[in-house]
Amino acid sequence: MxxxxxxxxxxxxxxxxxxxxxxxxxxxxxxxxxxxxxxxxxxxxxxxxxxxxxxxxxxxxxxxxxxxxxxxxxxVPPPEGLDLPAVPRPEPLYDTLARRPVSPAKVRRLLEPLLANKLLGRDVSAVVAPLDGKPVYTTGGAETPASTTKLFTSLAALSTIDPGTRFSTRVVRQPGKQKSPQIVLVGGGDPFLASKPVDPADGVWPQRADVVTLAKRTATSLRRQGVRSVRLGYDDSLFTGPAFNPAWPDSYRGDVVAPITSLWVDEGRSPSGYGYVSDPAEVAAETFAAALREAGIAVSGNPTVAGVEPRARRLAAVRSAPIEQIVQRLLQVSDNEATEVLLRQVGLATGGAGSVADGLTGLRQVLRQRGITAPVRQFDGSGLSRRDLIKPISLVELLQAVAGSSPDDPARVILEGLPVAGFLGSLDDRFAAAPPLALGTTRAKTGTLTNVRSLAGIAVTPDGTPLVFALMADRIRKEVETPASDALDNAAGALGACRCGR
The missing domain is CATH 1.10.287 (Helix Hairpins)
Known part of the structure; x- marks a missing residue:
């Protein structure tokens, strides 16, 4: 599923x-x-x-x-002689909201009947806390988290990868003076590299680098060197380890998630519009070769795997959107492939290899440094694995740590990236039956697998008090999954409409 x-x-x-x-x-x-x-x-x-x-x-x-x-x-400037005070810089989100004490009894009376809904099954866990204090409500234990796991990967990426980082896809020319030299397409781990230019008028955000633009730049460089024909190689060696996570069900192959590689186009999706290709790097190289021919450079044979020699010279490059925008996007739409790419980038940024294992090691280091309870078990970055196990307190601590960080902490991007109830991202078509006061005031990362639903986010009450929450259920019957999602939305929405102050 x-x-x-x-x-x-x-x-x-x-x-x-x-x-x-x-x-x-x-x-x-x-x-x-x-x-x-x-x-x-x-x-x-x-x-x-x-x-x-x-x-x-x-x-x-x-x-x-x-x-x-x-x-x-x-x-329009003010009239002459009018003395206006300087416009104050607004305080960061959540820093100016009310910090009234929260009544544990009111929260318990509110949530207990909602979480006892039979649609949610027999295994429901929840934690609710003020923005900067201890939990006021706790029930249950560790659960299968699904995509709420992406919060951990996002925090690790923003904490270890330099702000403003853009991932580069480049083309190099191997040394030698052959009439038809070898050039190599080198993957840099750009999760959003596209197969063709994206028209800004289409409203796609963030920006996408693409291999057609890269081919045109490469062709220009080659013509300047008097080259009209090349042999094409491709290098996706930046990431190591299995491309398909062993902790994922084998049924996910080709249907649910792409093999994770440092070189692909359109996140490994099939050109047919359905499913994923089995070798994303090879398809990316073939797409680039076709664009290079269109740009006037002959490409002999089929692209082959090739390593970059030490004296290879760069011909052209394209760069991804900044890391902050990539994180916002993956949180908004719950992008599995982009998250898995960033987990491997975390491994590289923390001194290891571009592998899942090294990425998870770097992630746990970040959690220790920030004082956040680590997941009980974590096998991937996206939450696709059913073997992942996380306590709701871990999600609440993460959101509290981000909200309480300094205004210049890159991790604050996580708050901006959370979907908005009834309006944005993976919550844009949800919360239909939730209290109207929750719409627009509740933001949460969703988690959805067969039999599993979870939400982790922040709800701002009518009196301006933010409540951090994590709601999880992983024993939902398949035939009632949609109404179960509504039941969980209603519980989160009730927090957004709650007058739970003491």
């Missing part, structure tokens, strides 16, 4: 709407500049009489001098 959190469209927009006012203003500018150009031609065709002065027209219209209040009110 697939992790349904990951079934959201890869093209869904998560960025703000474009600024239409700038385009409208530019449209006015181009119109008047055309008029001015015609006036200038007319004035130059005969003797200038002083009746037509483009500079005066520009001044009269205000072009290039002052913003239009109708379309850019924020850019």
């Amino acid at each position: 697939n992790e349904s959190d990951a079934r959201h469209s890869p093209g869904r927009s998560l960025r703000p709407a474009p600024q239409r006012s700038r385009r409208r203003r530019w449209g006015r500018w181009t119109t008047w500049l055309a008029v001015l150009a015609l006036l200038g031609v007319a004035a130059g065709a005969g003797t200038y009489t002083g009746l037509i002065d483009p500079g005066a027209i520009k001044e009269r219209l205000g072009i290039g001098q002052r913003p239009d209040p109708a379309t850019e009110p924020e850019a």
